[in-house]
Amino acid sequence: MKIASFDIDAQKGFTPLCPDELPVPEGHLIAGALNHLASFAELRLGSKDAHSPQAAWVVQTQAEMLQPLELANADLTWVSHCVPGTPGFELLDTLPAPLAYDYFVWKGVEPDLHPYGACYHDLADTRSTGVIEYLRQQQVDTVLVGGLALDYCVKTTALQLRRAGFRVGVYLPACRAIADHTAAQACEQMRSEGVELYDSAAQLAAAVPQKEA
Template sequence: MKIPEKQKIASFDVDSQKTFTPLCPDELPVREGDKIGPELNRQAGLAAYRLGSKDSHSPKAVWVTEDPDMVGKPGVEGDNVEEHWPVHAVPGTEGFGLVPGLPRPADYDFFVWKGVELDMHPYGACYHDIGENMSTGVIEWLEARGVTHVLVGGLATDFCVWATARQLQQAGFQVILNRAATRGIAEESIAQALEAMEQAGIRFIDSCDELERAA
């Protein structure tokens, strides 16, 4: 796969947090979610800019449930919340941290904290609200620097990665999903997300090997 000069490429680590890994089994663990750090770092090496995002949630958010049967199910009141979830990604906890091997947020070129408000739980990193009216600044920041292509990885493939990739693609960037730098929750929902991404014009690589060979 051919890509443009490095100055036109950004790399995005979407919600690559311990909360979505087996390191925090009581939160929202994704199988092998803690293994993506090295590939995300390789991906960043191919780009001029590195962006990241984190979920940042209160344990008192309106969508919090302690009932396992309610996890992932709708029924929460509010315009900016869609499903119930257990407590996760609380600032100051182990789960809030990035997966092993990644830089500190301060070392990224741009970083987003999402879902801070008690009644807001966005999935994509480009907007604070589900209606996609309140920008986080990601799109504008990339446009101002002349970025045309965005390499995307993170957690989880079938939720926040898919939502962020879609938002970036719709904003006019060519998004490339690095399969080796992401993990998902369930085979069925991963397949559905990948199909939707392909239909949206998002491209895929199995790993950075494909881009390094083409460089």
């Protein structure tokens, strides 16, 4: 069994460190759990949002967020976040630099794109980012996932990987969610599609053999 870990959008813009962006509660606390997750893997993948401040889905206040849009590849409004060159774009401290990962994806670079999953650039899952092809070429069969936020980008990436035929496990201590009710819905959907959820380090260790030092 060849294992990869995948750090999804573990950026400061999704944490209380950047309160004017999309501060997921306790999002700044997951770096240690992501590093622990990587200790089970032979390959480590990562992703970042990389958005234009003039993106088509940007609104000025958080009260205006989550309104539907009639765009092919941006379905909801969001405040500006994770703009290259700003603190919110940066990965959490103690994580590797992007080029230190074995494979890295920058998401939503075009102003009319706001994908959630890291495997496709579009919402219809037709324009690959190369992640699935890379994992297959590397003969990976299990992908361990963590990151931000559980109820959006982590969930979508995990489901994309599962639908592509991989065994997928989400390590919940390495995730945080925007809201409890959407986190519960995300977990229910992931379980229903065969994604494994690990509530603790002990559950992770019981389910996945740790790589040899």
